Amino acid sequence: MTDRLGSFCNAAQQLAALPRAVRPPPIAGHDSADLAPARWRSGRGHRSRPAGLALAALALIPMMAVAEPPSAAAGAEDPAAIAQAEYDAVMTLEPDVDNGRRVYLTCAVCHLPEAWGSIDGTYPQIAGQLRTVIIKQLADFRAGNRDNPLMYPFSVPTILGGKQELADVAAYVAQLPMTPHNGLGPGTDLALGEQLYEEHCLDCHGVDGEGDVREHIPALAGQHYAYLMRQFDQIRDGARRNADSKMSQEIQNFTPAEQSAVLDYSARLRPPADKLAPDGWTNPDFPSFVRDAAGIRARPPMPQVP
Ligand code: HEC
Numbered sequence: 001m002t003d004r005l006g007s008f009c010n011a012a013q014q015l016a017a018l019p020r021a022v023r024p025p026p027i028a029g030h031d032s033a034d035l036a037p038a039r040w041r042s043g044r045g046h047r048s049r050p051a052g053l054a055l056a057a058l059a060l061i062p063m064m065a066v067a068e069p070p071s072a073a074a075g076a077e078d079p080a081a082i083a084q085a086e087y088d089a090v091m092t093l094e095p096d097v098d099n100g101r102r103v104y105l106t107c108a109v110c111h112l113p114e115a116w117g118s119i120d121g122t123y124p125q126i127a128g129q130l131r132t133v134i135i136k137q138l139a140d141f142r143a144g145n146r147d148n149p150l151m152y153p154f155s156v157p158t159i160l161g162g163k164q165e166l167a168d169v170a171a172y173v174a175q176l177p178m179t180p181h182n183g184l185g186p187g188t189d190l191a192l193g194e195q196l197y198e199e200h201c202l203d204c205h206g207v208d209g210e211g212d213v214r215e216h217i218p219a220l221a222g223q224h225y226a227y228l229m230r231q232f233d234q235i236r237d238g239a240r241r242n243a244d245s246k247m248s249q250e251i252q253n254f255t256p257a258e259q260s261a262v263l264d265y266s267a268r269l270r271p272p273a274d275k276l277a278p279d280g281w282t283n284p285d286f287p288s289f290v291r292d293a294a295g296i297r298a299r300p301p302m303p304q305v306p
């Protein structure tokens, strides 16, 4: 809880910065000027802090504590069916990327303004992930079709918003440039990794790990190795409910060495150059984001993965 409180103090600061963060410039289609690091630095300073917004953030704390995902055992409708219905509905909407940026402010507390997550795999890189994958995963989290105690409370309609906001934030995240320095594995078994990838993964995840937007299959290229390892474990062991059943079967007999090799290879697959951020890039859309409040690096809470 202490960690969560710390995170929410940070969240309150981020929310307080909202009126500045949502100002122009528009973000659609990142031109080179938008990528200049000087842009966000010039906007530093935290003069405007409407108490209302900070209080709104604090009001999230009890909600975090009590929010429980809907239980399939409650005899309710199948979570997968609920998520699928929401996915279908969201896909008919026209996304508003600029509003997505506003919605993304709460997400930035954990996924950081760049949406690059953490190399240790606690938080996935979501920048540049396929839009349909982001929509599917958010719909799954909030329907209780994928479990994560940290993501769940932030996926619910009272925090994230309705279908339109889901469409908007997914479009915003999908167009963010990816980190050129994602977490990698040991690099010792890449020939084996390549061979396994071609035999067992390529058909679905694509020759360059680019995923499949129509089938909402995640891109693996450029994702943190440690995150891939954790998801692979959960998918193989049946802990990730939205797992693809064909994939689960495909990976049942992987040894730990084979798993590491194929995921190291996957993490090293390079996204197209135009999807990668230049070295040292910071997201100019969040000029007031407090990265180092009071000299202590703001750290989001650690997930308790079963
Ligand atoms: C409290 C921290 C936290 C916040 C806030 C948060 N997330 Fe997450 N998110 C996580 C964690 C942790 C995971 C990894 C879950 C797992 O390991 O299964 C995750 C996973 C995801 C994934 C799945 C990625 C993948 O490839 O599997 C998406 C998409 C996502 N988050 C989007 C969002 C969006 C959009 C928001 C804001 C509405 C948000 N998150 C807010 C912690 C957070």
Ligand code: HEC
Residues within 6 Å of the ligand: 124, 136, 196, 197, 200, 201, 202, 203, 204, 205, 216, 217, 218, 219, 220, 228, 229, 231, 232, 242, 243, 244, 246, 247, 250, 251, 262, 263, 266
């Ligand atoms: C039959 C198609 C199929 C095959 C084969 C397959 N996958 Fe997947 N994989 C999927 C789908 C679909 C998902 C997303 C499921 C969902 O909706 O959550 C996924 C998800 C994943 C994830 C989680 C990614 C994330 O961002 O959350 C990882 C890691 C992964 N696959 C790795 C692999 C590897 C490595 C192989 C080969 C050894 C492989 N997959 C083979 C279809 C497949």
